[in-house]
Amino acid sequence: MTEHINTDSEQLQQRLEKVWGNLPGWGTLAAVNHTSIGMRFMVTGMVFFLIGGLLAMLVRTQLALPEQAILGAGAYNQAFTMHGTVMMFLFAIPVLEGLAMYLVPKMIGARDLVFPRISALGYYCYLFGGLIIVSSLLIGIAPDAGWFMYTPLNDARFSPGRGPDFWLLGVTFVEISAISAGVELVVSILRSRTNGMSLGKMPIFCWYILAMALMIVFGFPPLVLASILLELERAAGWVFFAVEGGGDPLLWQHLFWMFGHPEVYILFLPAAGIVSTLIPVFAGRPLVGYNWIVLAIILTGFISFGLWVHHMFTVGIPALAQAFFSVASMLVAVPTAIQVFAWLATLWGGRVQYSLPMLWIFGFLVVFVCGGLTGVMLALVPFNWQVHDTHFVVAHMHYVLVGGMLFPLIAGFYYWLPHFSGRMPSLTLGRWVFWLIFGGFNLTFLLMHLTGLRGMPRRIYTYESGLGWDWLNLLSSLGSFVMALGVAMLLVDFVLHFRFGRRAPANPWRADTLEWATTMPASSYNFASLPDVHSRHPLWDNPQLPRSIAAGEHGLADIDHIRRETYGTDAVTGQVREIFHLPSNSWLPLQGAVMIALLCISLLLQIYPLALFATIGAVFVLLRWSWHNGAHPRANPLDEKEPVDPPLHSRTCNGPGLWGMVVTLMANGTLYASLLFGWLYLWTIAPQWSAPEDSPLALYPLLGSGLMLSAAVLVYRTGTRRLRAGNASQLQGRLWLATAIGAGHFGLLLSVLLNAPLSPRSLAHDAVLMVMLIYLSAHSGLAVLLTAMQAVRVRIGYVGARLPYEPLVLQPFWTYTLGIFWLGFAVFVLLPRTFGAFAAGGL
Amino acid sequence: MFRPCHPLHLVLGPMIWAGWFVAIYASLSVVCSLIPPATSQGAITWINGMLLVLTVLVALLLVILGWRCWRDASANTRVTCNRPFISKVSAGVYLLTAFSTLMIGVPVVLLPPCI
Numbered sequence: 001m002t003e004h005i006n007t008d009s010e011q012l013q014q015r016l017e018k019v020w021g022n023l024p025g026w027g028t029l030a031a032v033n034h035t036s037i038g039m040r041f042m043v044t045g046m047v048f049f050l051i052g053g054l055l056a057m058l059v060r061t062q063l064a065l066p067e068q069a070i071l072g073a074g075a076y077n078q079a080f081t082m083h084g085t086v087m088m089f090l091f092a093i094p095v096l097e098g099l100a101m102y103l104v105p106k107m108i109g110a111r112d113l114v115f116p117r118i119s120a121l122g123y124y125c126y127l128f129g130g131l132i133i134v135s136s137l138l139i140g141i142a143p144d145a146g147w148f149m150y151t152p153l154n155d156a157r158f159s160p161g162r163g164p165d166f167w168l169l170g171v172t173f174v175e176i177s178a179i180s181a182g183v184e185l186v187v188s189i190l191r192s193r194t195n196g197m198s199l200g201k202m203p204i205f206c207w208y209i210l211a212m213a214l215m216i217v218f219g220f221p222p223l224v225l226a227s228i229l230l231e232l233e234r235a236a237g238w239v240f241f242a243v244e245g246g247g248d249p250l251l252w253q254h255l256f257w258m259f260g261h262p263e264v265y266i267l268f269l270p271a272a273g274i275v276s277t278l279i280p281v282f283a284g285r286p287l288v289g290y291n292w293i294v295l296a297i298i299l300t301g302f303i304s305f306g307l308w309v310h311h312m313f314t315v316g317i318p319a320l321a322q323a324f325f326s327v328a329s330m331l332v333a334v335p336t337a338i339q340v341f342a343w344l345a346t347l348w349g350g351r352v353q354y355s356l357p358m359l360w361i362f363g364f365l366v367v368f369v370c371g372g373l374t375g376v377m378l379a380l381v382p383f384n385w386q387v388h389d390t391h392f393v394v395a396h397m398h399y400v401l402v403g404g405m406l407f408p409l410i411a412g413f414y415y416w417l418p419h420f421s422g423r424m425p426s427l428t429l430g431r432w433v434f435w436l437i438f439g440g441f442n443l444t445f446l447l448m449h450l451t452g453l454r455g456m457p458r459r460i461y462t463y464e465s466g467l468g469w470d471w472l473n474l475l476s477s478l479g480s481f482v483m484a485l486g487v488a489m490l491l492v493d494f495v496l497h498f499r500f501g502r503r504a505p506a507n508p509w510r511a512d513t514l515e516w517a518t519t520m521p522a523s524s525y526n527f528a529s530l531p532d533v534h535s536r537h538p539l540w541d542n543p544q545l546p547r548s549i550a551a552g553e554h555g556l557a558d559i560d561h562i563r564r565e566t567y568g569t570d571a572v573t574g575q576v577r578e579i580f581h582l583p584s585n586s587w588l589p590l591q592g593a594v595m596i597a598l599l600c601i602s603l604l605l606q607i608y609p610l611a612l613f614a615t616i617g618a619v620f621v622l623l624r625w626s627w628h629n630g631a632h633p634r635a636n637p638l639d640e641k642e643p644v645d646p647p648l649h650s651r652t653c654n655g656p657g658l659w660g661m662v663v664t665l666m667a668n669g670t671l672y673a674s675l676l677f678g679w680l681y682l683w684t685i686a687p688q689w690s691a692p693e694d695s696p697l698a699l700y701p702l703l704g705s706g707l708m709l710s711a712a713v714l715v716y717r718t719g720t721r722r723l724r725a726g727n728a729s730q731l732q733g734r735l736w737l738a739t740a741i742g743a744g745h746f747g748l749l750l751s752v753l754l755n756a757p758l759s760p761r762s763l764a765h766d767a768v769l770m771v772m773l774i775y776l777s778a779h780s781g782l783a784v785l786l787t788a789m790q791a792v793r794v795r796i797g798y799v800g801a802r803l804p805y806e807p808l809v810l811q812p813f814w815t816y817t818l819g820i821f822w823l824g825f826a827v828f829v830l831l832p833r834t835f836g837a838f839a840a841g842g843l
Numbered sequence: 844m845f846r847p848c849h850p851l852h853l854v855l856g857p858m859i860w861a862g863w864f865v866a867i868y869a870s871l872s873v874v875c876s877l878i879p880p881a882t883s884q885g886a887i888t889w890i891n892g893m894l895l896v897l898t899v900l901v902a903l904l905l906v907i908l909g910w911r912c913w914r915d916a917s918a919n920t921r922v923t924c925n926r927p928f929i930s931k932v933s934a935g936v937y938l939l940t941a942f943s944t945l946m947i948g949v950p951v952v953l954l955p956p957c958i
Contacts, residue, residue: 199850200928291928295935302857303943306864318875318957320891321868323950328864331943572850572925684873 009551012528015559020111020525023585030585032116033524034101037123039420041098044127045091050487051134052086055079057484060444064477066465076461077144078163082137084147085167088263089174090130092405093216096270097181099412100209104185106515107203109194109533111525111556111566112582114656115184117589117625122177122184124593129173132600136166143167146459148256149230151241151249156234162604168231169600175220175227176596179667182216185209187659190571194514195555197533197574203513204287204536207294208273211301215266217663219305221671223259226252229678229771235606238760238767240678246764248686250315251678257308258674265304265332267401269297271408272339275361278415279343281511282358283350286537289342296335296342303332313384322381329379336372340365355509356430360411363438367403371396374449389459392452395445402441410437410490417494418508422520423501429493436486443479447472506546512537517546529554530567533574563636568649568656578649580656581636588628592621623789629657630806631798638802650805653724657809665816672775672820676827679768683832691765696756697773697829701748706821708745709780712738713818716787720811728794728801735791735807738814742784749777772828779817786810847915848926852933856905856940863901863944867894867951875957882958890956898948902941909937 022031031037058079062071071079101119105112113119136142143163145153154164189210193202229240230252239245241252280287287293309317309325343365352358374396378384387393417425451472456463463469507516516539518526531554535541548554556565556579568578599614628634630650642648649655682689719734753773760767790807793799799806871890874880880888916930 198925198928200925291932292935295932295939298853298857298932298936299939299943302854302861302940305861309868318871320950320954320956320958321871321875323954324864324868324947327947327950328943331946334939334943572929680869684876 009528012552012557012559013523013550016525016528017523019559019562019584020523020564022524027585029590030120030587032120032583032586032589034105034113034116034119035522035524035526037116037119038098038100038102040123041094041101041126044123044130045095045098048086048090048130048134049095050491052083052091053484053487055083055086057480059083060477060480062461063463063473065474066463066467066470068462071461073461074144077459078137078140078142080459081143081146081167082134085133085143085171087401088147089171090126090133092267092401093178093263094126094130094174095409096212096267096405097178097185099409099416100185100212100270101181103416103515104188104206104209105192105566106518106522106526107206107513108189108192108197109514109527109530109567110188110192111527111530112564113184113188114192114566114580114582115180115187115660116564117583117586118180118184118660120586120589121592122180124590125180125596126174126177128593128597129170129177129600132173132597132604133166133170136163136170141166148260149252150256151230151233151252154230154234155241156237165231165234165604168227168234169604172224172227172231173596173600175224178216179220179224182213182220183660183663183667185213186217186663187656189213191568191656191659192566192580193533193569193574194530194567195532195569195574195576197569199572199574201533201536201574204276204290204293205270205273205513207297208269208276211297212266212269212273215262215269215301215304217667218670219259219262219266221667222255222674225671225674225678226255226259229255231603232767232771235603236761238770239762239764240682240767242764243686243688245762245767246682246686246689246691247767248682248764250312250685251681253312253315254308254681255674255678257311258305261308261311262304264400265300267405269300271364271405271412274408274412274415275343275364276339277513278357278361278411279346280350281415281509282353282355282361283346284353284510285346285350286512287342288345288349289338290536292338293342296338299335300332303328303335307332310379310384313381314388319381326379326381330376333372333376340369356425356427356434357411357415357509359431359434360407360414363434364403364407364411367399367407367438367441371399371403375400387452389457390452391448391456391458394458395448395452398441398445398448402445413494415509416515417497417501418504418520419515419518419522421498421501422504423497424504424508425497425501426493429489429496433486433490433493436489437483438486440479440481440483440486444476444483445479447476447479451476507539507543512540514538514545517549519550525564527554528552529557531555561642568646576646578646578652578655579643580649583628583635586625586628588621588625592618592625595621623785626786627789627793630793631803651802653804653808655805655809657805658812661809661812665812668816669820672823675768675772675775676823679772679828682764682768686764689765690763691832692763695829695833696758696766697769698752698755699829701752702825702829705745705748705752706825708741708748709818709821712742712745712783713814715741716807716814717811720807723801723804723807726801726804728799728804731800731807732791732794735787735794739784739788739791742780742787746777746780746784749773749780753777769828772824776817776821776824779813779820783810783814783817786813847912847933848919848930850925850929852908852912853929853936856908856933856937859901859905860940860944863897864947867897867948870894871956879957880955882955885955886951886953888956891951894951895948898944898951902944902948905937905941905944909934909941912937 022028022036062068062076141162145159149167152158189206232238233240239247241247241249276287306328310329313322378396414425451469454468456469504520527549529549529552531545531549539545564582564584566580567576568580569576595614595618599611602610602614631637715734716738719731723731758766758770760770874890912930912934916927916934919926
């Protein structure tokens, strides 16, 4: 009997593997499933970590003794700039996102993320963007003015080489990847949990990742905008940051740190999620204060956006404003402390197993608490002034980032290693690795606090002997080499364990979460059947769950339809609402990323016809991608045998695409809000802001264009309202009508743009207006194009009363386009007229 | 949407806080740039007064919203669905954001606005 069950189970798994597996050979490049993509993110991130580490070794070698000439000033500047850039943009975020992409579906009982092709596109954007940035090192023209790219040091006058362009274009490219992963993780966590997994029963790690992903969605767009503006200033001479044209270099600092400070917490939160996951497992009891930790996560996510000015305390901001940010910087310690006390209470109340991952957790607790305390010191304005731009800040930052992110990450790697390989790590080697890295790290950076307090500025390539910094620098460099030895052993340990590691038993750490109910190493489909969940600890409740899942005793065990399926559930209650059908292996993500990379390279080389070709190519690939959706024969054509209760998501009005669209528009809206901020900031604060006497924009054509846009949205919404009610008659006609009116609006807007006497090379006022008009036109054009495509799909039969999904996904985009148009009209056109900016040349 | 157990309450408090924070920083910056009060007035200026009133009103609003959620959580402790979880966490979030608002607002009564 048992043998019979095993055979059935094996047959089921073989059939699932056939549907969910990657293509063989080179076909693996078309893989979209989250296990492969997550692993690729992590492995690539570790390669970049080694590159960043190597640069750090160069920096420390140079500083080991006074007046050394191992690196010249230029090479040293490139080394520290690229060390920061690589570690922050190419290692820390991608590797954490990779881990989240790998783990989240497994933890929430899903078979994949909800937008698998976007996962793959994100990976390739990251890979190509990273290669572009790092290639600048190989050809000796890397950016050399610090990883936060301050202006005017990085404008075309003071940095005439191509280094900053590599940074600006490459980082923007990589950020497409980060934002796409952010959108995907938000929607997947909210909408694809297994049946019964309500918000209150969600694994705590997923709360952390939800917060991190939302912070990426809101935190990265200001930097994307800033990078676009600075690249426009460098390549086309448009004025945004140059004082003489009415710009302001401080605008860059504001936009950068609006991203930069939340970034620290974007790195810390997933790492804290690892800590909150591991501590209960090794304490053998549930996490103390789950609700308090959720509360702390939410507060950290928000408050971290209110701290950015503490990086700018020395730029001349009024003391009262500095005090706001100083207090906010101290307040963020409150939610962090809530978490630390909850961890300590869990350890206190449990029977702790001092396994290898726990060594790293203890290392984290010690180092991160110290880093947090120096953070509170830096929040105090007078102290901040004293140590600004010294090695004290460098030491603090490394205590927070290495202690707060790298240590938990390594703990997580050791913990989930059996998941990746099916084998256990070596305890002996692992302990050596910990003590070498922990000891080396503290020797390097604990002393560096003192170096900074003794006045050594950061970013100097050498120093005179006798200033009291010699022995500190020597010991710091020594420590860094000990740490490097530890990292080398870590790699050896990881590599060797794949060959020599002891075979892992099922659920080797006796964990409570669903990722341990999969096979080890994990299969491409995660679960042969999807279980119901009744508590936060499904594996503690029912240790037999892995067996019954593998035997196909739970939901969605049927695979005869050869669709990739997972549950679509209610965001709050976790009750099943739909079945999400997911795309299979696809070359489109790779093709799209290649086109975007070509665009990036052609802009770097300033070959603009090639850039135009690449843009058209990218748009073509992405439209083709959206064409292969819903009821398209390559996706899921209508079938009389398809499930109706619950239905496939493309047959409903509320699938993941709608949620993805809304979350993407949140990121987009943040970018637009950053542009509005830039306009208002320059208008009110820039020392030499000036505006033409008359508005350069034609008021009535613009007004007419807006009215046509309003009419197009009205027509579109009427069509979708009827469609939602099950009435698809006249849908095609309405979509064509919306397209036609929208095209009229677009044409009028374009004529305003082309006929406006704007001088973006001499006036920041005109440059910002130009960017705003281009932004509005791009949205309008895209809305028209996508609506025309929907009309064609209605004609072919891919959209209709039984397939209402796609026009409903597009609707928020129209509404957004309308919103930004009228908001832009109010802020860029009406407000200056009302306050007489044009007559007075400033407010 | 305004029921105390609606999931929006999990983030509404911090959203109000964020709006208030941006408002006080932006209004202070604009006032200091365009019509700065005399430095001799110290912290007793119209802009400090305005910021203080706004701070107190926002903190009060957050406390009231927090109280509503707390009352809902207390009244529904036996419900096994999400309701107590959302209400309880929301109440905590509201009360801590109210605390945060008051703490950040304290310098308004101590420091002159534009020095």
